[in-house]
Amino acid sequence: MVLNMNEAFEILERTPKTLEALLSGLSEGWVTSNEGEGTWNPSEVIGHLIDGEKYNWIPRLKIMLTETEEKNFPVFDRFSHLKDYACLSIEDKLDEFSSLRKENIKKLKELIVEERQFELTGVHPEYGEVEARQLIATWAVHDLTHLAQITRVLAKRYTKEVGPWKGYLGILNK
Template sequence: MELSQTFALLSATPATLNALLRNLPEVWTQSNEGSDSWNAIEIVGHLIQYDHNNSMRLEWILKEGDSKPFPKFDRTSFQTAVHAKSLADVLDEFTQVRTNNLEKLQKMDLSDVVLAKRGIHPALGSVTLGQLLATWAAHDLTHLHQLTRVLAYAYRDAVGPWSAFLGVLQCNGHSKPA
């Protein structure tokens, strides 16, 4: 994958989230798919946490390489922080964090040699910096998909028999933390 394509996707995510969520009534942004699933604010909060974590992992690969594993991180620790915030605040925070990360990335020399540098993921083992960047973009898409599923879930009964034609209502995705 071309790095410019990855940057384009990472750059588009804040505007996509804003377009999808910014002006929705709270009933939409507070709903989820049932127990152990996330609502819109929690999903954006997770993206903020993931951005912080990926920025740290990127620096870790450059400084530590594969000499020791990345520090583990709790994928749900964001939940306490976001429950005290409005959706607008969480969207603004994500936009700022992502903008800062993209500015850092664009200042880096991301040559093929640098993209091939390795780090050690605590669960996955050896990974490259290039794989980390590709995963970052695919992770955004995973949670954009999740958001559309969470929003569509409100219509699961109202659509009646048309649900058979609505893939977003058939998908079991990854709302539950892995």
Template sequence: MQFDIEKALPVLERTPQVIEAMLYGLADEWIYSNEGGDTWTPFDIVAHLIHGEKTDWIPRTQVIMGEGSKEFVPFDMEGHHAVKKGKTLGQLLDEFKVLRKENLAVLKTIEINNETLDRTGIHPILGTVTLRHLLSAWVVHDLTHIHQLSRVMAKQYEEAVGPWTRFMGVLGGKR
């Protein structure tokens, strides 16, 4: 499927509600557990999404659409730690909803057509990328983290499902 802003917007608009429906009101064991080692918890994932709303998608869109340097500021993969400090999951979910709504309002003010989608910016690792790439990546990034939330949460019951693990794709099974 080719990128289409009219098909992308509904996914971007729904992500905060999907994540809220998955996480709101769950016990701490669901929210603060990870997949082991240095992996992220659902709490970390929501904070990461907020950090991205503040520093990634719209700021980089504005770099591409603006005048002057087309170089993106490197993304701080540890930036979510400052975002989550002193906050509850409910506060993070609310902040994510507000930021996403504001960012989509900004996006809707930009004329999105084939010409603007072909405009470029310079990613510090990937090099030259287009607005089409960036906006497509925003959608897939959301879906990646929804998948990650499911996987992290499923991991908590990996032993409990016993022999059914082999049928559970989210746990590495064949389905």
């Protein structure tokens, strides 16, 4: 399967609305629960997504698209959101994420104008050379990964409460 930009946009554009529908207005217990020490709660995941919008996807794509020999990506701090957004409410985080995502989709549509650009590369600090098509595909799958993570965390709040039905609820058995 070859990356279809329009299909990637379908996911990238829907993620903010999906998260808002899922998390907006929930009580504190829902948005601050996690799966144990060292795991993120839904509110923290939104902070991580904000950081991705600011420091990961578009900045790395711009490096790939520049006509320069320096193609090394700066290291992305996957944990900075834990301190940077701790004081923000879930509503504020959702609004910030939605706004940043709209801007970044607009930028993405402006930056990628030719099929050949999908083959341009950058150097990831851990994976080495990666293509623009891989970065964009990863962006969409990253969204889906965190949507799955959030729904799993929410579901696990009621692991004991579902009693014997747990056996039928695959999300609780992973």
